Structure formats: structure tokens, C-alpha cells
Amino acid sequence: MKKNFVSAAMTVMALAAALLLLQGPADSQAPAGDAKAPAKGGGKGKGKGKARPTGPTPRMADGKPDFSGIWNGGGPIGDIAQGLMPGEEISLTPWSKKIMDTRLTKDDPEANCLPTGVPRIAPYPWRILQTQTHIFYLFEGNIHSFRQIFIDGRPHLKDADPTWYGDSIGTWDGDTLVVDTIAYNDKFWFDFSGHPHSEQLHTIERITRPDLGALDIETQIIDPVAYTKPFKIKFSATLRPGEELMEYICQENQQDAQHLQGPAGPPK
């Protein structure tokens, strides 16, 4: 298992390097959306403790919004209910209520250095790399892995194996990227609270970059096995100008999970 994770981490680094090479020095979209963009309203330093940078939405050569950059946040951490949109509610089925009632915090995949899945976000910076055909999320932490979204018009895979990040295809609705994802596994939790899902999970994310410094992600959760009706959440990520991802191999010296006590639940 550990060997697999190390291999995955190396794959991420290789992928990032390859993409940077592919984009090359003539790449005109990277500076606008990336961390080197001039930030208004920011302070000095490396993006820590600053006000959210403001400015126009960066755009690709074809005029579509460019989501590239180093981001922080953008998804649930402690409790997915914190992001519920107005009028929305989480309605568990008996199946998922039983799972939530029996989950122990020591079994949280994230605490055990496994991926967050979707829509959960770990409290570490992450990078979006955007090309005309692909969007990659490169996660610094927990774990050092990547998510890919195909925006080249292809349909979903047929008979896809269930995976941690699923099979994601994106289409543009004006300046909003609509990401449709299926083929998730049922292993990840939505939050520290242990909100579950089944392999029937289907997410529809509507992602916008209203200005330079913000990435808004609305996610509809559809899973008739786990929830009696779909619900929508919204979280916003903040640009971290001047930041770079750093290596983070969670499996290196994980000593926490064996000391975690009690049932899963919101942070306290």
C-alpha cells in the first residue's frame, strides 16, 4: 500500500512537470491566473494572513475563465452542512444514518492518509492547472495526489471502475464550468463528521471564478442510497499569491490515527 502511495506522489510530480513543459514559455494564460499575478489588497510575504486578492477574472486564449493558481479551501472539512445553500437540507436514508452512527474518528480515511474524494478539501494548498482539454487539481496535502477533469468534450467512461475522485467531465455554461462526476468509490467521507455516500454518488459542480482571488464551487450531491433527496452546498476557495506547493507525503510518519478516540463528529 505504501509503495502505491509513493508511486502516486511521484506520478503527480511528474505530471506537474510535464504539464509545465507542455505549456512552455509562450504560455500566455499562466501568469494571469497564477500565483505570480499582481495582487491588489494584499500584503507582503508569501500569501499568509493576507486579504483576498482582487482583480479581473483571468482568461484563457479562447476567452474562457482560467482557474489556474494556488488555492486554499473550497470544500467541506469539518461538516458538509456548513456549506448548505439556502433552503437545502441533508436528509439521510436509514442506510446512511446507520453508517454515520457507527463511524469512529480513527477510521476517517483522511486521518489515515487516504484521499479526500469530492467535495471534501484538505486544509492544505492545492493548485489548478488548466489547459484547453484538461483541468488538473494538484493537492499538496492529504494526500499528495491529483484529480483530473476532462474538458475536451468526451463522454463519461463506460463501465468505469469506482475511484476516489471518480470520472469527471466538464462543459462550459457561459463562464461557469459544469463538472459532472460519476464512478466514485464509497470509501471516502465528506467530512470529519463522517457523512457517507455510496458508489451511486453523482456530483454536479458549478465552478466560477468571479474575480482574480476567488473560486466558488457549488456542488449538488445526488445519491439515492445515502440521501433521500439531492442537496446543494457551496464553498469558496481563496487564491494564495506567491505560494508554491511543497512536498507532503502523509504516509511518511503518520502516528495520529491510532490515537484518535470516539465517534466521528463535527470538530470540537
Next chain:
Amino acid sequence: MAAKALILAASLGVLMTVPMLAHHSFGSEYDEKKPLKFENVTVTKLEWTNPHARFYVDVKDANGKVTNWNFELASPNVLKRNGWTKNTLKEGDKVTVIGTAAKDGASLGHAQTVVGPDGKRLFAGSNTADGN
């Protein structure tokens, strides 16, 4: 030493304003009703590793029995972004540690503050109180 003092002072100022986050729920591992304060204890080892940097100190009780305690810090990346280096704490340093003990009774703690050998206070936490 002067450089170290600067690092400690700078880190104090910055870290007090930046939430420290982790990949697990703070309240599930540590008991806020079990505060710890070990004064003038010796650092025996530093692990500059993920998901958390750790340091170990020898603590002598009233009977002279020595126990080696394991203290969790933030991840090396978070610490580096806030002015630490892998040399900020070194084996042999005499420090005072203020933190929280593990719920399960292990000789394990979460370090909120470390007072370095030069007397500077260093905020070291890896989590906010709510783990979020």
C-alpha cells in the same frame, strides 16, 4: 542564537494569526482538559516529517523517573511557511513546552507553545481548537 531568536519572534507574530490545520480532528486525539506544561526539558529528537513534524523531550517526574514525551507540531510545510526551519529546535535544546495531552493516556502531546532556550515563546500548534 540571534538568528534563532529572530525566527522565534517572527514565528510568534505570524503564527498567532494563521489558523493551523491538520488532517485529523484535534478534539478526537487530544483532551483540552489535560493541559501540559513541561519546564526546562531537553529535546532528544526532532522528526522533520509529514504529516506532522515532531519533537521528543525527556521529562523527569518527582521520583526521578524519566519518560520520553512525543509532541506533535504542524506539518513541516506549514512550519516553513511560518518561519521555522528544521534547525529551529535541535537535539539538546532546553525548552519549555505548553500543550495538550493525548486522550488515550500515551506519552503524547500537542505543542501549542514552545519557549526556546533564549526565552522566546514560539507558537507551534498544528490545529485550531476546533480542528477545523
